[in-house]
Amino acid sequence: MSAAPQKPGGLSLVVPSLRDPRIMIAAALTLWTLLGQTSYYFNRDFDDLAATLATCCGLDLVLTAVVLRQVAVPLSAYITGMSIAILLESNDWRVYVAASVWGILSKYLLRDSRRHFFNPSNFAIVMALLFTHGTASVAPGSQWGADYRVAFVIIALGLMMMRRVNRLDLALAWLGGYTFMGLLRMALGQGGLIFALGPVTGAEFALFTFSMMPDPKASPPTRRARIVWGLSIAVMDGILRYFEVRYSMFYALFAHTAMLPILHWVADRAGIAESDPWRLLEFRARAPKVPMKDGQAPLAEPAAAN
DSSP states (O other): OOOOOOOOSSOEEEEEOTTOHHHHHHHHHHHHHHHHHHTSOOOOOHHHHHHHHHHHHHHHHHHHHHHSOEEEOOHHHHHHHHHHHHHEEOSOHHHHHHHHHHHHHHHHHSBOSSSBOSOHHHHHHHHHHHHSTTSOEEOOGGGGTTOHHHHHHHHHHHHHHHHHTTOHHHHHHHHHHHHHHHHHHHHTTSOOHHHHHGGGGSHHHHHIIIIITTOGGGSOSSHHHHHHHHHHHHHHHHHHHHTTOTTHHHHHHHHHHTTHHHHHHHHHHTTOOOOOOSOEEEEEOOOOOOOOOTTOOOOOOOOOOO
């Protein structure tokens, strides 16, 4: 585990390109929130939402400038903040702020040789559930009114986003595993079909499936590993649900991402690498020209960012 490496030199400006899949995810989260606040059953206070987004984006801007020497549009932090604001529920605004700090700091302090390995919003929610002494919970899955038509639209759009970030295999493995474990629990006498599979129609399940779990920075790099990963999360979630552990999805994902450094080490040994899925444009300030003495060779200009 190591902190994010510092980069020397002056600040550079980093903005997402229009092909960056995070733009679609951020737009979807914004739309879901607007629909939830105006047409469905969200009960989010605007002050809590503003505090969450301000903390996530502000802290990420500061840390990116200090640690990475970049002035970066905090698109990932915005997605983290929206996820926390939608999924977390508390009557204390300080819980949202604390969860936001935990989530953003996890990106910079909990890293292996490749990158951070916890999904920031998942880390934030689990920390809030564990350390806020019962003042935090996860918003009920009925936020969308459990309307199967809305769920169908969200799942269809979510699967399209998963294809953009090359995580469709992971999402389908998770959905298939979740369905199987739900039917198995039903066969063992734990509720009926609505009890076992009803959560699929909720906002909690949709955001977990299409925003939190398939994070390319916090999931395996190969197709086979992602399929096993999704099935394994579903099995752990099903077992925890059978023993009536609340918030089982979030704990199952947290336990799996805690093991990612091992998978990254194995992938490094096998020479397996995955290109960064985010599409960024980086602009560096030109270095000032230095007067040269007679016979001195000119300094090379810094290489352009990829």
